[in-house]
Amino acid sequence: MRSTLSGSRLGGALGRSALVLCVAGLSFGVVGQAAALDIPGVVWETNDTDPPIGDPSAAKGGTFYDYITSYPLTLRLVGPNSNDAFAGWNRSFSMNMSLILRHPTTDRYIPCMATHWSIQPDHKTVYYKLDPDAKWSDGQPVTADDYLFTNEMMRSEHIVDPYYNQYWADHFEAVEKLDDYTIKIVGLYESWRPMEDFGMFPLPRHSTQLGPDWVEQANLVPGVVQGPYVISEAVSGQYVVFSRIKGWWGEDKRYFKGMYNVDKIHLKVISDVNAAFDFFKKGEISHYTVTSARRWATELDFPAVKNGWVHKKRLFVDWPQGLYGFAMNLEQPIFRNKDFRKAIQYTFDFDELNNKLMFGAYYRMASCFEGSEYTNPRLKPYGFDPRKAREHLRAAGFTKRGRDGIFVDEYGQRAAFTFTYGSKSLERHFTVVKQKFRRLGIDMVLQLLEPGTAFERGLERQYELTLMSRTTNFYPSPKQYFGSVFKKTTNNNNIWSFGTARTDSLIDIFEKDMDRGNRIRAMAAIDSIVQDEAFYVPFWRGPYIRFLYWDYVRWPAFYLPKRTEQYLDWQVFWVDEARNTRLAEAMKNGTSLGEDLEVDADPYGVKARLESGDNTSVLGQ
Amino acid sequence: MWKFQLDPVTAKRFQRFRRIKRGYIALLVLATLTGLSLFADFIANRRAIFVWHQGKAYFPTFTFHTMAEFGQKDEFGFDDLEADYVTLKATLKEKGGGFVVMPIVPHDPYEPDFNYPEPPPNPPDSRHLFGTDSQGRDVFARLLYGFRISIFFALSLVLVGQTIGTTIGALQGFLAGKFDLFSQRFIEIWSSLPFLYVVIVISTFVRPSFWMLVVILGMFQWIGITFYMRTEVYREKTREYALAARSFGASRRQLIFRHLLPNCITPLVTFTPFAVVAAISTLTGLDYLGFGLPAPTPSWGEMIDQALQSENRTKIWLAIAPFSALLLTLFLVTLIGESIREAFDPKQYARYE
Numbered sequence: 001m002r003s004t005l006s007g008s009r010l011g012g013a014l015g016r017s018a019l020v021l022c023v024a025g026l027s028f029g030v031v032g033q034a035a036a037l038d039i040p041g042v043v044w045e046t047n048d049t050d051p052p053i054g055d056p057s058a059a060k061g062g063t064f065y066d067y068i069t070s071y072p073l074t075l076r077l078v079g080p081n082s083n084d085a086f087a088g089w090n091r092s093f094s095m096n097m098s099l100i101l102r103h104p105t106t107d108r109y110i111p112c113m114a115t116h117w118s119i120q121p122d123h124k125t126v127y128y129k130l131d132p133d134a135k136w137s138d139g140q141p142v143t144a145d146d147y148l149f150t151n152e153m154m155r156s157e158h159i160v161d162p163y164y165n166q167y168w169a170d171h172f173e174a175v176e177k178l179d180d181y182t183i184k185i186v187g188l189y190e191s192w193r194p195m196e197d198f199g200m201f202p203l204p205r206h207s208t209q210l211g212p213d214w215v216e217q218a219n220l221v222p223g224v225v226q227g228p229y230v231i232s233e234a235v236s237g238q239y240v241v242f243s244r245i246k247g248w249w250g251e252d253k254r255y256f257k258g259m260y261n262v263d264k265i266h267l268k269v270i271s272d273v274n275a276a277f278d279f280f281k282k283g284e285i286s287h288y289t290v291t292s293a294r295r296w297a298t299e300l301d302f303p304a305v306k307n308g309w310v311h312k313k314r315l316f317v318d319w320p321q322g323l324y325g326f327a328m329n330l331e332q333p334i335f336r337n338k339d340f341r342k343a344i345q346y347t348f349d350f351d352e353l354n355n356k357l358m359f360g361a362y363y364r365m366a367s368c369f370e371g372s373e374y375t376n377p378r379l380k381p382y383g384f385d386p387r388k389a390r391e392h393l394r395a396a397g398f399t400k401r402g403r404d405g406i407f408v409d410e411y412g413q414r415a416a417f418t419f420t421y422g423s424k425s426l427e428r429h430f431t432v433v434k435q436k437f438r439r440l441g442i443d444m445v446l447q448l449l450e451p452g453t454a455f456e457r458g459l460e461r462q463y464e465l466t467l468m469s470r471t472t473n474f475y476p477s478p479k480q481y482f483g484s485v486f487k488k489t490t491n492n493n494n495i496w497s498f499g500t501a502r503t504d505s506l507i508d509i510f511e512k513d514m515d516r517g518n519r520i521r522a523m524a525a526i527d528s529i530v531q532d533e534a535f536y537v538p539f540w541r542g543p544y545i546r547f548l549y550w551d552y553v554r555w556p557a558f559y560l561p562k563r564t565e566q567y568l569d570w571q572v573f574w575v576d577e578a579r580n581t582r583l584a585e586a587m588k589n590g591t592s593l594g595e596d597l598e599v600d601a602d603p604y605g606v607k608a609r610l611e612s613g614d615n616t617s618v619l620g621q
Numbered sequence: 622m623w624k625f626q627l628d629p630v631t632a633k634r635f636q637r638f639r640r641i642k643r644g645y646i647a648l649l650v651l652a653t654l655t656g657l658s659l660f661a662d663f664i665a666n667r668r669a670i671f672v673w674h675q676g677k678a679y680f681p682t683f684t685f686h687t688m689a690e691f692g693q694k695d696e697f698g699f700d701d702l703e704a705d706y707v708t709l710k711a712t713l714k715e716k717g718g719g720f721v722v723m724p725i726v727p728h729d730p731y732e733p734d735f736n737y738p739e740p741p742p743n744p745p746d747s748r749h750l751f752g753t754d755s756q757g758r759d760v761f762a763r764l765l766y767g768f769r770i771s772i773f774f775a776l777s778l779v780l781v782g783q784t785i786g787t788t789i790g791a792l793q794g795f796l797a798g799k800f801d802l803f804s805q806r807f808i809e810i811w812s813s814l815p816f817l818y819v820v821i822v823i824s825t826f827v828r829p830s831f832w833m834l835v836v837i838l839g840m841f842q843w844i845g846i847t848f849y850m851r852t853e854v855y856r857e858k859t860r861e862y863a864l865a866a867r868s869f870g871a872s873r874r875q876l877i878f879r880h881l882l883p884n885c886i887t888p889l890v891t892f893t894p895f896a897v898v899a900a901i902s903t904l905t906g907l908d909y910l911g912f913g914l915p916a917p918t919p920s921w922g923e924m925i926d927q928a929l930q931s932e933n934r935t936k937i938w939l940a941i942a943p944f945s946a947l948l949l950t951l952f953l954v955t956l957i958g959e960s961i962r963e964a965f966d967p968k969q970y971a972r973y974e
Binding site for chain 1: 684685687697698699701702703731732733735740741755756757821824825826828911915916917931932
């Protein structure tokens with residue numbers, strides 16, 4: 001899957017995607033108010049009443065084993081090659097902690113590097129009081145200067161990172177130091193989420209030699225970090241070990257209690273996910289995320305599972321899904337006809353694919369903002385309905401069947417189009433779809449291209465039907481997909497060439513209106529319009545994390561916070577040494593610990609909600 | 622037109638080939654299989670071969686008949702979908718009023734069969750003797766149609782390639798001089814292009830069709846044979862019979878096609894079977910990599926790709942079918958090639974010490 005303009009790099013820029021914040025229009029039930037500390041007119045806010053993110057009773061210590069698919073090309077988090085899978089771990093464990101967090105379960109702001117904040121009425125300026133306890137891994141304090149340095153460094157050409165350069169140029173007007181522990185950040189535009197749009201992480205001025213050779217120099221040197229882990233060992237091509245800093249400054253902070261529990265995280269390089277599964281079965285890694293529905297359904301009855309040595313869990317989480325489905329090109333004659341588009345919607349048989357090819361593991365999407373609070377809850381997917389499909393085909397002029405069984409209209413035009421895609425692994429789904437279409441009189445010609453070319457064909461609108469697949473941030477970004485300004489040009493995410501004055505004004509409300517209710521209503525309207533225009537056939541999603549772990553790994557009762565995209569977003573697990581001994585004993589004697597039969601975990605009611613046909617995500621609790 | 626007369630030596634060689642049992646039998650088997658594959662639509666198909674329904678005869682193999690024509694309806698009440706001949710056969714058997722002749726294997730290589738409790742691929746059983754693939758399609762049907770495509774692709778490609786190659790090689794040898802010099806340099810450059818990559822690059826822009834693939838691969842296929850034809854013609858044109866023909870006033874065309882080529886046929890005949898082997902392997906390889914014929918064309922490469930998917934590693938029938946078919950075909954062609962080579966070997970009675 002290609003990430004978009006709002007892909008994983010943005011997450012990096014703001015901390016990490018799961019740590020990114022939040023809604024200004026949100027009401028803060030329990031926000032503590034401190035007295036104005038030193039700036040006149042500034043009312044400081046904080047939050048010291050939400051529950052901790054993890055389980056405070058978690059034990060510290062032990063080693064956790066996992067894998068990465070390739071050895072990192074660099075240990076930097078900025079500059080060339082700094083966005084691979086390892087960087088995800090690196091960000092998550094050691095660096096890029098943002099000023100404040102959005103609590104991943106309650107959705108409210110909580111302190112992180114800053115203890116207090118104050119959003120100004122201009123919707124651009126935010127004041128922060130930094131935590132005076134915060135220390136770099138070399139013992140130096142984290143101060144306002146480090147934020148000024150971030151602002152300098154991210155704009156510098158020495159980092160050879162056009163993405164960050166551009167991001168900074170597009171978002172920040174100024175970063176000012178008021179005293180050593182107070183800063184002011186001014187954004188370039190009004191925003192209803194200024195702490196998210198203009199969020200920042202510190203970089204250590206005292207240990208960075210920013211210059212033309214910085215990229216080279218910092219390449220393989222573990223950086224000085226503010227997070228709880230440092231890279232303690234790295235053997236090229238084999239493994240990387242993160243070690244927890246003894247007496248890390250954040251250890252006793254309210255929201256970090258019960259997080260970052262294990263002493264060592266050992267990341268083995270295993271290039272193939274299937275091989276990694278075998279490593280897991282041998283007990284060489286502690287945890288394994290199962291991405292294949294077939295594996296989940298058919299390969300997880302190995303003895304260790306039966307003996308209760310390994311647990312399997314399907315945890316339902318509440319994280320938005322991006323756009324994923326068929327996209328029709330409205331510039332192509334055949335898809336200019338709305339009835340034909342609707343005929344396609346009704347001919348697409350998700351249930352057959354899901355039940356016959358995917359073990360019934362997925363849920364159909366209906367909205368283009370699926371799983372976010374901006375989903376229109378009244379939207380229902382079209383669903384397979386050949387009768388309605390036929391009505392629309394007729395209305396589109398396709399009234400008689402040609403000699404090959406494909407419908408033709410009175411001008412001899414066939415109900416046929418080419419489907420351009422780059423995903424070979426989905427080809428078996430598409431051939432089944434093709435057969436279904438064919439039987440019902442529509443000819444879909446399959447055209448598999450090299451993934452990059454297929455992606456470009458989409459952006460350049462050189463296709464009739466294509467596969468749209470985009471990840472999303474916590475907040476949807478409708479403009480890049482539906483803004484009519486992008487119709488005039490190509491090479492953008494408005495790949496269907498859609499946009500009307502009406503949707504433009506609705507998008508404007510979403511981007512600028514400070515009232516959350518107005519924004520939600522506007523987005524619901526966009527959602528309905530897009531569904532009615534029928535140029536996007538949403539596919540499916542699995543709003544859960546399927547994972548396996550050995551018995552010595554323990555989790556809080558809720559496993560992971562509600563807003564979790566991947567399990568490493570929040571390190572709330574711990575290693576239980578007593579259970580480790582017990583497990584070793586049981587494995588030696590071949591005794592069973594009793595199979596864990598509770599596979600599904602739904603602490604946030606996501607599964608229950610989906611099965612009642614509700615696709616929305618509820619903000620807060 | 623010119624009369625292409627085999628010289629007696631070559632004719633003798635073909636007789637010798639017939640006497641090499643293994644090669645001759647392999648040729649017969651392969652020819653039979655190829656011939657049979659032409660009738661694949663009558664061997665494995667969802668459409669009936671013949672329907673006798675209410676006093677009317679139908680031959681639906683290549684034509685589309687709606688359900689309405691046989692009084693059928695699907696579960697949504699549509700009667701203009703394609704007729705379901707398997708059900709029709711059962712109904713007619715029960716109620717009379719006609720009969721249906723179905724192919725031996727009542728499956729085509731495209732339609733998924735989802736009438737199993739488990740998702741596909743499903744192991745071989747009485748309904749699908751070779752099992753179904755990961756889309757629920759009949760493996761035997763795909764194998765059969767895949768064979769037809771492979772073999773005819775290979776034959777077309779080799780025909781195109783060897784024709785061009787022979788012509789160019791012969792011209793080089795015959796004209797010699799500047800033409801030979803420059804065309805030989807061109808061939809050297811051209812042959813250094815890695816053809817597989819060229820095809821892959823082209824495939825990233827367009828999904829090639831059967832003939833397009835023949836043309837693209839044909840652009841590289843012809844090179845190999847030119848070297849042999851060139852040297853053969855170089856040698857043959859100085860022989861007395863060629864000089865004699867020339868002195869009798871034979872035209873260039875007559876000289877090349879009537880006199881020289883029949884005497885240069887040895888490399889062509891001996892290399893062609895191996896070119897077929899290479900062509901089949903190339904198509905299979907391209908399909909395996911996903912750069913060959915577009916889905917859902919039945920193809921051995923695609924079948925092998927499925928079989929090698931890690932999620933199918935326990936689905937052994939997916940691997941057995943295409944691998945044994947590929948093995949058998951290549952074995953047969955190689956046998957033929959070996960035998961031809963032996964039959965055409967001038968050192969028939971040579972002794973090595």
